[in-house]
Amino acid sequence: MRKFLLSLLMLVIVILTFAAKEITICWASWPPADALLALSEEFTKKTGIKVKGLFVPWGQFMDKVSVEFAAKSPTIDILIADSQWLGWLVEGGHIMKLNDWIKELGINLKDFYPNLLQYYGEYPAGSGNYYGLPCETDAEILIYRKDLFEDPKEKAAFKAKYGYELRPPRNLFEMRDIAEFFTRPEQNLYGFATKFSKDYDVVTWDFGWAIWNFGGAYWNPKTMEVAGYVNSAQSVAALEFYKSFVKYAPPGAATYSFDEVNTAMQTGLVAMAIQWAAFAPGFVDPEVSKTYDKVAFMALPPLIEGDPNTAYVPLGGQGLTVSSYSDAKEEVKQFIKWFYTPEIQRKWALYGGLTSFKPVVESEEFVEMYPWNKALRDSIPRLRDIWNIPVYAKLLTVTQENLNAVIAGTLSPREALNNIAREHEKILKEAGYK
């Protein structure tokens, strides 16, 4: 009898140990995270492994992760990490190298776009060491009021004023014309909204669509030179151009972050907005958007039509990484195996995630799924990221301050970019890169 009870107890313990294993996914607290958690229920149904979400508001996301990893806590198993965190995560030993698992699980890297693999997972660039796989592939896209664009009266007035047809902008200058045209404060309508705020990485990443397409850059990643790049004549011209949009934005736009841009578009305050594709569902949701049936999406226009060197699009989104301190690595491996299959990636897209899994993205039905998917697909080859070295946070603070000062009018573009060049050179030198 005792033996029986003992073995029963052992059985229970064994079951409990295995049943108790669950995976915790840490991400920012926003709908894609909810979507991932909802999708994970299918994983649980299939394998019995529970999935828990540790979702933190964007403003505290990085702080939370820093603290957990500094304490080497096993709380986080999977971290859906911002692309720029790659450097400090890898160099701090906080995330696992995935090359062995990729081989073991038979994940075909050709199913991913090479630029995305690099941005979301390869560190250092070109090394072939993968620490993350693309999970949420975000791009800045243009949202516009197609009802205004298709209105005959508006079309006539526009043609009269500018000499060409009113249509979704084919280049950045057309975008500016349209912004000017629709700026009518008396009607509580403005032409344009984007994220000028100095919070987090907001304005720095947004400025990408101007600085790169004018031929400028934040730095040269191979030589780590900043001076001569961020304050080159092209970069200054880009900033002048970027700043010229402020007068077509609603009052208070200098502090616009994700939420304010969303609200501006959803309340019908602006005719066009540049925003991350991850927020797109909110624009067509009748519960939250007054303009849910009046909006359309497109990839950002280039500076010069047909010239890919002026067609870069800021990359956003997060990659899937595995915490080195996780105590559920076997379960995480199963999750990764399940997640990176065409069937599940397709479901991920349906649930509202932004997939970049080639078989799904290049399929016919992808464009039909949601009105912004075509914009996303068009943007993927054009995506470009900024820094991911560990000291990026200091570099970011400098650019955020200075760029936002230009928007607020307290610094001239040339002064701001010179400041950035000077500060960045100092920071890179202190960090030992030069």
Place this chain on the structure above:
Amino acid sequence: MKKIMSDRTLVLLFILPTILLLVFIVVYPLIWSLFLSFTDYSVVGTEKPHFVGIRNFAELISDKYIWLHFRNTAKYTVMAVAIQFFLGLGIALLLNREFMGRGILLTLMLAPMMLSPIVVGLFWRYILDANWGVLNYFLSWFKIGKIAWLGDEKTAMISLVIVDTWMWTPFMILISLAGLSAIPKELYEAAEVDRASAWFRFRHITLPLISPLLLIGLLFRTMDAFKMFDLAWGLTQGGPGTATSTISIALYRMAFQNFETGKSCAFAYIILIIIIGMSNIYINLLNRIQARGGG
């Protein structure tokens, strides 16, 4: 007489827990913080703290932004507390008589104080919104154009003062009312018999008798305004730029966004020294005024 416990034991028992708790939560961390302030420690780093001497302090004192934060805090404290003082006293004077619904009115007026400051800051973002806020709507009645209250550096501090005043004037009202209600009616009656003017009554009866309480209220409000974080964080997060960046916000950013733990401890000590100095001066001032005018 059987004494279950001697007086000494009683006193010890009554005071010791308080002192122990304060030592544990206040004194010990402060000492540790003093130690950390001389290091380059970062709570998310993997290294042990390295001694760097007075480098943190030197960097802070020579950083022009630090003095900006102090200036912001001083500006905000002086404006807010002054307005709340006069407004609170004025409204209390108006409320200091019996009328129907006084109880309910009083409870309603005290409501702002009972909300969480972070929540007040957050919700006032909506009221002060440049395009959808109700304040700009009311201003448009007077033909005043849209003001970007929280988006414009020039008006952001004013917005903070407005919200703080809305929230804490009830405190001064409460204090003033408490003081007013303690004044014996006979004094006023005597003054009326002597045909004293309303101003005379106020200056020679009301003011002296409520000044002790008012000064205490002033002390508490000043101390609270100086260290305020939640309200500004909810309303503007210190922005736009550094327009509403108070010392508490600056300290939070240094410690929990840049994770410069050692340096933030140094900053905390600089703040502490200034506060101790200020409150000493303040309390001396209050004691002098109280001795002169009170009783």
Place this chain on the structure above:
Amino acid sequence: MKVFWSIILIVIVVIYIFPLFWMISSSFKTRVEIFSMPPKFFKFDFTLKNYRRVFYKVSGWGKFAREVPSEFPRSLLNSAIITGFSTLLAVILGTLSGYAFSRFEIPGKSDLLFFILSTRMLPSMVIVVPIFVMYKKLHLFNTYHGMIILYIVFNLSFSVWMMKGFIDEIPKEYEEAAMCDGYTRFQAFWKIILPQTYAGIAATAVFCGITAWNEYVFALILTSEETKTVPPTIAGNVLKTTGVNWGEVAAASLIFLVPVIIFTFFVRKYLLRGVTFGTIKG
């Protein structure tokens, strides 16, 4: 003349109460109505959805959307536990210490009292950094007892000074008479002094309770999902990708305000007396 001042009072009161009214009405509006210009004051589509959203948040989108319980109920419980225990203990300790300081000559009394007062002047930020480091090392991070201890100390200076002030008002003769009648010091304290201090206890409990209930900074930094209280939860939910729903923020804030109002209402008689007596002798 009286009419003039009455009108002024009414105008002031209306301006003052308006933001509160706006909060209440916003909590019943849909998002589309909240962002309408001109603002809708009385005529709008009344909805209880915001209140529902406070307790059940939507997960997923479109046809995958479903309701899941939010963190709010848990955070409400956390707030109740942490505020309840810390206020109780802060008042108890304050009363005991206040009595001791009031009645006895303790070496270094005035210095001790000033030290206790000075802890109130500390900006939370100043001690939160070392406490964060300390709590992590002592495994007090994200625990109920850790937060309770912290909130007790947070309120202790106020509690000690208030109760001391109150007890100062009660003539020493009462206890001495009782002790002559055979009471021990402790019995005199318990049976004679304490009942006289109920007004002070009520006032102290209200102020300490409200302070702890609404506290944000320590809760933000020293708690994680298990023990997070309501203020950081509301603040954390402000950014949603569908934009801030002010209606939900209003609804959550009002729900959070209700216990405070109820508690204050019950002790309102003691409040005014409490404020007067306790602070004069400060």
